[in-house]
Amino acid sequence: MDTDAIANATPNGAGTAHGKPPVVGLAGWEVEERRQRGEGETGAQSITKSVGAILRENIFTLFNALNLAIAIMLFAVGAYSNMLFFGIILLNVIIGIAQELKAKKLVDELAILNQPHAIVLRDGVETKIPASHIVKDDILVLDSGQQICNDAVVVSGTLEANESLLTGESDSVDKVAGDELFSGSSVVSGRCYARVTHVGDDNYANSLINEVRREKRVHSELLDSMNKVTRFTSWLIIPLGIALFLESTLLRHGGMYDSVVSSSAALLGMLPKGLVLLISVSLATGVIRLAKMRILVQNIYSLETLAHVDVLCLDKTGTLTDGNMTVESVVALSGADALSGTAVLSAADSDNATNALNAAGTAGSDAGTDTDTGSRNTTGVAATAAAAGKGAAALDGDLLMISYLTASDDNNATISALRSHWLGDEAAADKPIGKSGDDDDEKGSAGISDVPADAVDGGAELRTQPSADIAGQGIMLPELPDDEAPQASAASPQVRNTSQPLQASGSIAFSSKRKWGAISFADAGTVFLGAPERILGELPQEAQNLMRQGLRIIAVGYLPGQWSDEEQLPSNLQPLYLIALSDTIRTRTKETLRYFRTEGVDVKVISGDHPDTVSAVAKQAGLERWNDAVDMSTVDADAPDEVFDDLCTQYAVFARVTPKQKRLLVQALQRAGHQVAMTGDGVNDLLALREADCSIAIASGSDAARQISQVVLLDSDFTYLPHVVLEGRKVVNNVTRTAAVFFIKTIYSVLVSLFCLALNMPFPFIPIQITLVDAFIEAWPSFLTIFESSTARIRGRFLPTALRSAAPFAVAVTGIIVVTSLIAPFGALQNQTTMFVLLIATSMVAVVRSCIPFTRLRAFVCVTMALGAPAALLVLPKLFQVVAITAPMWAYIAVAFAAAMVFLLVVSLVQRAMSSR
Secondary structure (H helix, E strand, C coil): CCHHHHHCCCCCCCCHHHCCCCCCCECHHHHHHHHHCCCECCCCCCCCCCHHHHHHHHHCCHHHHHHHHHHHHHHHCCCCHHHHHHHHHHHHHHHHHHHHHHHHHHHHHHHHHHCCEEEEEECCEEEEEEHHHCECCCEEEECCCCECCCCEEEEEEEEEEECHHHHCCCCEEEECCCCEECECEEEEEEEEEEEECCCHHHCHHHHHHHHHHHHCCCCCHHHHHHHHHHHHHHHHHHHHHHHHHHHHHHHCCCCHHHHHHHHHHHHHHHCCHHHHHHHHHHHHHHHHHHHCCCEEECCCCHHHHHHHCCEEEEEHHHHHEEEEEEEEEEEECHHHHHHCCCECCCHHHHHHHHHHHHHHHHHHHHHCCCCCCCCCCCCHHHHHHHHCCCCCCECCHHHHHHHHHHHCCCCCHHHHHHHHHHCCHHHHHHCCCCCCCCCCCCCCCCCHHHCCCCCCCHHHCCCCCCEEEECCCCEEEECCCCCCCCCCCCCCCCCCCCCCCCCEEEEEEEECCCCEEEEEECCCEEEEEECHHHHCCCCCHHHHHHHHCCCEEEEEEEECCCCCCCCCCCCCCEEEEEEEEEEEECCCHHHHHHHHHHCCCEEEEECCCCHHHHHHHHHHHCCCCCCCEEEHHHCCCCCCHHHHHHHHHHCCEEECCCHHHHHHHHHHHHHCCCCEEEEECCHHHHHHHHHCCEEEEECCCCHHHHHHCCEEECCCCHHHHHHHHHHHHHHHHHHHHHHHHHHHHHHHHHHHHHHHHHHCCCCCCCHHHHHHHHHHHHHHHHHHHCCCCCCCCCCCCHHHHHHHHHHHHHHHHHHHHHHHHHHCCCCHHHHHHHHHHHHHHHHHHHHHHHCCCCCHHHHHHHHHHHHHHHHHHHHCHHHHCCCCCCHHHHHHHHHHHHHHHHHHHHHHHHHHHHHHC
8 A cells, every 4th residue: 555645545534433444554465565674563672581681690790700700710729629619600590590581481471462452454454463563554443442552643533642651641632633643652532543654663662661661660679688788798809808818828928729718718608699599589480470370470570569568559440340341220311201202303304403403502591590400401302303394213212322332432341331231242242342441530441431420410300219120121210100101212112222223423532531422423413421410410319329339320411413512512411311330349359358458458449430439349349448538539630749648648549530640649658658559451540550669450451551560460350469469478588588598608708707807817618618508508498498488478678687687697606716716726627627517507597597487398408407518527528628526626516506596595585675665
């Protein structure tokens, strides 16, 4: 297809989607030709690291570089047996790479399910393809709820776009033929055809999504803590290593071999070599376990973040509920009775009808409004019917609803429920449900389900008797006395209307700003769908009662004439129906909310729906503070921060929330020191998702929400969230528990090195002895217990907690070494053996303490550790350069060990007393 032809295509205006496309799109050979020219989509960067990145990050690290330097020096002096530690380093690297590659494979497989898709016109046929298959000049078919994956220009039709990711502003922007569409924005409502202008690296969508991920770096306490440790040890290790080496060679006149071996042992002790691997492996394992549950973790550190969350903000529709709506009742209003018997106007009578309508409108305007009822003027329908002439076909509300739903491009859950009610399940299934918001007000959704329901005009004459199923057709109406029951009206059809749908002549797409939408039909008037307060007026008490049951209320109005003014509603709009819809609470919702409550996580429900509806749903879902609700439409979005801070403290349910207010609420919670997780599924949630500490998307929601979120629930079930929390807790608790053992060696190596420098003494251990400690006391217990299900609530911060646990043992080891070195009770090798045995024994106590309370696995680890390390010394004494322990040495070891245990007991009691204050 010729590019100029696309650009010059004549816009068809409203209703384009209902007729034949104005263009045919690219042919197959044109698609292939553009792809060969490099004009195909390359897609945004993968959510997982590349294989090359995984290899680089596991191989080329500062720790590995320092260990390699030490290994090279030992090799240079021929200390080959002392190089055994480098084998452990290589094994760590291999394990880390293998685990990350396994996690990458699973996440990439799940990410395919999360990839955005696009509908394009090719050879005149609408075809759904992955967004990565788009080529330049493709014609996109854009509907409500879709993410705009490529920069494009509108060729035909109109829509409203949410550009909040680009501008930070939540207000939607109208787009007509010739306007630019920016990738990264989303369709709020309407439908259009648009020509793709940019692909690949030229496409703003790639840079946008990738930049969002970069600029919103997930805070990881584990990662930040290890970065601090790395910076500290790297700053300390080089000068200390040089000082120890020079002191040995220049002051003690030691040989090159002894100087290198002694200083290398000190440096190896300072490096918590396995801890970084431990963190990465445990996180990758958690990601793998969640992937098997169809939970996609797009940022590995978000697993840890969610474990720290103490406030969870939940959407209502699609999160607490499953989003599958059902029409519960259809209440006929006064306009439905007036409509009964109205004719479909012929073309010849159209002008007469319009004149009658104008006259009726003028009369209504002159008469004013009834001060008692506040009712709208209801003479327009009758006047139009009188002017229609004879011989026209009968018109009823059922036909109008069928025509509206057939012509509508909206594809959200509410419209689907209405289609199922009026057209049947098969017709509803023909139009897939999209998701641009969460079917709440001010959400940017494409349908009336986004509108709060809080008002019906008093003159609407809501009938409040119990509902009945009319003629088994599933249309629920009030039971009326026989003399009041309207005959064959839209409110009470005896059989479902089988007439052909009316032909649409124009439409006004639903807008979250307008809170209504409309479709005009040739010679038959205009049907309006929207918020009750816009379509009807003040909501009577009976309708409020429906909302307190958790039902969503929408209203239908009718105008016997054409309407094209997008800014205001006609003054003589006739109320037809008040429709109540229900949404099913997800199974296990009560259990899930109870779990978060017992775990100290404060749950907030944020919705755009009416306060009564949101509170009722929250109550049914089991939210403890369901009655603490606030109507955010009464709160200025530009109010001071203090206002939002107070709101977050006082309320648990927030209704009629705009996208901007969502973000402000998240920020207020963060100012109060909370870690905030936010669930969302629509374009209205994007600002809050990006602001939250952990963003969670429902897979059935919009493409944009899924693409920027850190966690995606592919089964669209928020009740899986406890699994994510538990996996995060396993990682943090296990790493914190085992990290203390690693830090013992780091702390005492630094302290002993400073002591040796001060007294011009050699470091008491050699590298092969440090390697034994690494293998049996650090690596073996840590990697066996790291996969345990330690899901207790996280208390305290990682680094302070780990250092507080490690410090007493490190001080005890340092004290043993200092005292033994100063008094030198035995010969040189005997002193070294004595100190090494005491080091092993004290470190083992630290491992045993970290394993309390014991499980079978932990007991097994402690027993094998206690037997394995001494066995290695007995079997290979020459390798580890230890000598046989004599009776005096055993006596000294016993006294020193007892003194160390007393010291540790005293410190433990002091720490416990201080923490209880």
